[in-house]
Amino acid sequence: MHQVYLSIGSNIGDRQAQLHQAITALQADPAIEVVRVSSIYETAPVGGVVQDDFYNCAVYLRTSLSAAELLQRIQQIEQQQKRRRLIHWGPRTIDLDILWYDDATIKTADLTIPHPEMTQRAFVLVPLKEITVGLKQQQVEKLIQALPAAQRVTKIRDEHV
Numbered sequence: 001m002h003q004v005y006l007s008i009g010s011n012i013g014d015r016q017a018q019l020h021q022a023i024t025a026l027q028a029d030p031a032i033e034v035v036r037v038s039s040i041y042e043t044a045p046v047g048g049v050v051q052d053d054f055y056n057c058a059v060y061l062r063t064s065l066s067a068a069e070l071l072q073r074i075q076q077i078e079q080q081q082k083r084r085r086l087i088h089w090g091p092r093t094i095d096l097d098i099l100w101y102d103d104a105t106i107k108t109a110d111l112t113i114p115h116p117e118m119t120q121r122a123f124v125l126v127p128l129k130e131i132t133v134g135l136k137q138q139q140v141e142k143l144i145q146a147l148p149a150a151q152r153v154t155k156i157r158d159e160h161v
């Protein structure tokens with residue numbers, strides 16, 4: 001079994017329902033065991049596109065899927081939730097990003113792991129800190145302390161599997 005951390009975000013429609021629907025879809029997959037879900041945070045959009053605030057959370061799961069198979073699965077979930085890619089880093093009903101897959105470093109045309117933007121994103125790191133322990137949590141804490149500027153991240157709801 002592989003140990004995987006995901007970041008999930010939504011800023012279109014009922015954002016909490018969108019996050020919940022994506023997590024439910026992960027739990028429904030027999031090859032995926034969702035072990036821990038962070039609280040939900042309301043977060044200011046990062047990346048320069050003027051858009052509504054996001055809801056973000058982080059998920060720790062175990063899976064027998066390969067990284068490429070997991071990517072396919074999360075893209076199916078995004079399609080089921082009618083994600084439309086119109087503007088890069090623009091609004092989306094749902095977005096699932098693979099942050100870590102075991103301690104692997106992966107670089108293919110479709111997949112880069114660890115996620116290349118995660119170290120710059122409080123909306124990723126703050127939820128991730130909640131669901132990591134030990135050395136991983138210390139690593140995340142250091143990344144949070146090193147973030148360049150204050151990014152608004154406000155806990156709105158505890159969420160635990």
Ligand SMILES: Nc1ncnc2c1ncn2[C@@H]1O[C@H](COP(=O)(O)OP(=O)(O)OP(=O)(O)O)[C@@H](O)[C@H]1O
Nearest residue numbers: 085088089095096097098099110111112113115117
């Ligand atoms: N670690 C990863 N997790 C998810 N998708 C990835 C990853 N690495 C590369 N990709 C690729 O990124 C492509 C674009 O993904 P997407 O449109 O969701 O980007 P984004 O979420 O808007 O931006 P960002 O990836 O910076 O958060 C996907 O089709 C996928 O092939």
Ligand SMILES: Nc1nc2c(c(=O)[nH]1)N=C(CO)CN2
Nearest residue numbers: 009043044045046054089123
């Ligand atoms: N607050 C916030 N900002 C973002 C997000 C996100 O999930 N939350 N996702 C992006 C592209 O993946 C770009 N900017």
